[in-house]
Amino acid sequence: MKKSLIALAVTAAAGMASAQSSVTLFGVVDATLAVGNGSVADRTQLTHSGYTSSRLGFRGTEDLGGGMAASFWLEAGFANDSGAGQATNINNQAAGGAPAGQNGGQGLTFNRRSTVSLSGGWGEVRLGRDYTPQFWGLVVFDPFGVVGVGATQTLGSIITGATSVRASNSVGYLLPGKLGGFYGQAQYYMGENLSNAGATSDDGKGMGFRLGYAAGPLNVAVAASSTDYAAGKVRQSNIGASWDFGVAKLMGHISRDKAGTVDGSGWLIGGLVPMGAGEVRLAISQYKADQAVGADPRTRKIALGYVHNLSKRTALYTTFARVRNDGGATHALNASVTAANASSSGYDFGLRHSF
């Protein structure tokens, strides 16, 4: 097929000319052969996002002069095994997501991020749908980035509700980059119910923050959040740190959560070990739910993986993980099914290509 290269014309809408700026098309297509073994049933899938979550996005920045900039970021997740899109949540509430059974009908949304920002020397104000600060606290200090069969167990079983990873209708503030190693962000998000909705008028409303310090080999951060749901308030907090020894980067974090009368606590310790063109990843993590009455379900995971970079954009990877359940927990890996207190193991083999 003969090709003709043509520069893309990026043009302001509404009759406006573009100022100096850039628009970036970017994405990830990550295909994963995922095997899950449980005590009740096994499963084998060609699925997606075993190493990096699959996405297609558009983002850009406009220099407004005087150190100010305006920018946008639109990022859609998708299941590249079938081409289906992924739902978002319009109001951070239980009923704000997709109806059940969308299956192959689920279209693309900018579920991963949909923001417009103003930034300057004073920091950035970001409006729209974005990751929550409390989720960043887990991602950065998990060798598996909370993705794939090896993902940390600390995004725990009691962390329910729509905003455990991302929040819609949010107003975020991020500290500027140059604060001698300190960084931080705060986020407020709304459920947008009517003021006369009584007990549910705050459903989906919450806030979170994250503060950290990174300098040389050290990175340490603390995050916390509180969200009102119709089903009750959910609180999350975590503290994590990493140290890069060069031959290996060690990291760990602990989490404390509260959902109604249930307390949750988790920990992870792990690391990344560069090996030639690749990297070994390993982690042990645990989550335990302390219930007011009855048993305390606990799940412990061990995960070991290797990523082989074919280029900076393309990698082959494999991960093995195994969970042990106690106290009635039934956590199973890669969509297998396991009985209470039984174990489950899973494997990922994949190809990740980014652009």
Next chain:
Amino acid sequence: MKKSLIALAVTAAAGMASAQSSVTLFGVVDATLAVGNGSVADRTQLTHSGYTSSRLGFRGTEDLGGGMAASFWLEAGFANDSGAGQATNINNQAAGGAPAGQNGGQGLTFNRRSTVSLSGGWGEVRLGRDYTPQFWGLVVFDPFGVVGVGATQTLGSIITGATSVRASNSVGYLLPGKLGGFYGQAQYYMGENLSNAGATSDDGKGMGFRLGYAAGPLNVAVAASSTDYAAGKVRQSNIGASWDFGVAKLMGHISRDKAGTVDGSGWLIGGLVPMGAGEVRLAISQYKADQAVGADPRTRKIALGYVHNLSKRTALYTTFARVRNDGGATHALNASVTAANASSSGYDFGLRHSF
């Protein structure tokens, strides 16, 4: 993040080489903090499209030689507060839209425009989904462009049915640009029902036209349409004009509608006043439904706004609007709720960025 600039390769599908042409990626991300106050309940939202409707689009033109051109335009609306897409309507009928409760599952569609065109010295034939001529008649002569809390009230309460703003399955004809100031368009759209569907065989079928004259400071246009729905025929018509005095652009329009036994009538008078890098917008508008029996609901709105341009692409804006209801009308602003014959007010504060 290190970036590598690469020209986008725009390539003909189906083994064909591209002729001289351009493809344009464009969009708007407009975030709005919207407050609505009603006599029953208030609401505060981080929503979208308070100044310019949020969108992502792809369009292009191919020069066919001899003054002829082929072009396409695919434009998807979305809610950037959550990243959700927006539904279209497949057959201009009540049942042709999205099922209820899509919420965060609503994926992107090219609901705003999806057309392919052939054009030449004789004008343009445009096929697909597009704005209706009757809607243009309101947009152009409303200082708020029928968007945000200040939008004209003249897109009235009796204008029901799927084609009040856009129509799918349409064949449109647009006059060429150089006719000494005269411009115009006509559009025919189909509901596409089976020929033996009886009373509903024409459901969703209609047509409209718009004729205008623009020269120097003057712009004046008239538009009318008629659409058959299963629930009855809906007719819309409007006439509007604007005069640009330089220090201010005055505009106004009146509308006359008919839906079954109900007549509707509306008017707007307003203007745009440039102020340095910004613009003041103001309008008073009214819509009244004359019912065959019973009260005649009437809503009157006053709207005042200011847009501050940070650049040609980026603006901060605010709008205040207030409606007064009579005759049983319950119109409320920014998703608040107000009782019959009570008032409602709303504010928009926003950031609009286009690319």
Next chain:
Amino acid sequence: MKKSLIALAVTAAAGMASAQSSVTLFGVVDATLAVGNGSVADRTQLTHSGYTSSRLGFRGTEDLGGGMAASFWLEAGFANDSGAGQATNINNQAAGGAPAGQNGGQGLTFNRRSTVSLSGGWGEVRLGRDYTPQFWGLVVFDPFGVVGVGATQTLGSIITGATSVRASNSVGYLLPGKLGGFYGQAQYYMGENLSNAGATSDDGKGMGFRLGYAAGPLNVAVAASSTDYAAGKVRQSNIGASWDFGVAKLMGHISRDKAGTVDGSGWLIGGLVPMGAGEVRLAISQYKADQAVGADPRTRKIALGYVHNLSKRTALYTTFARVRNDGGATHALNASVTAANASSSGYDFGLRHSF
């Protein structure tokens, strides 16, 4: 509208710089005025994809060195008459598609193709959603490419199930290009059910292959597949050939299918005749279902079309087709309705623009 041309910045995600590579934005917008006449009811539509299926896609290739390459292909189908997207199927099963009644709510998915590949001198491994080998066997040897009112009848009435055209969750292997004219591919796809699902544990699982030889004017290929569904196994096979005489390209194929106790068989003979800037397309095709009990429905189609190329990217086209039903068949063209054993005819008039 003043335009500013800006090269698109294609950047690796996850903090990675791009190697030498290209990303291609491509698409087709094909609008069709489609008329269908049946003995029971007629239908007229402005629809889409009468000549080439409408789509928007993103694809790219990265050179990994040593003859190796990584590539991705994301292609979304859409109905440009309304802007609606098209559903995919997540598990190759009856329940894996869209829920009924999505209508204008159906968002864009990468239903047409969603793959990531590694390729080299040894061929290509392709992961994700793709055409099935058995479908290629029909497309290549049908003058109408199984699209529009003239599409071959051999994608027959008993070919049910989600994978007759494409399969999700597939692992494909394609032979390299330079094998002295031989080409081929094999594909394995999974339904991904739990291992303890009993009778339905293999629902949606299958495989297919295609082998061919193309040299000079000759092209000949054979394809076969078998898929397990909860409703029973479906087998498809076909063999086809074409010979390019220069003044015309003749082609034909036969198909043999099996779904439970029903056998199906079809044949097509047709050709493409270049005429100046255009091309005449014609075909006769038939499909017959041999049922274990009762009548054997048979539909025979004759189709004649002309494509007029305005450029390499833009074409006007028209197609006429007529079917004759026997044995109780009720096949009707362009969404008309016809009685058992009655005829139906249809016309397409359209404009196809690719980019």
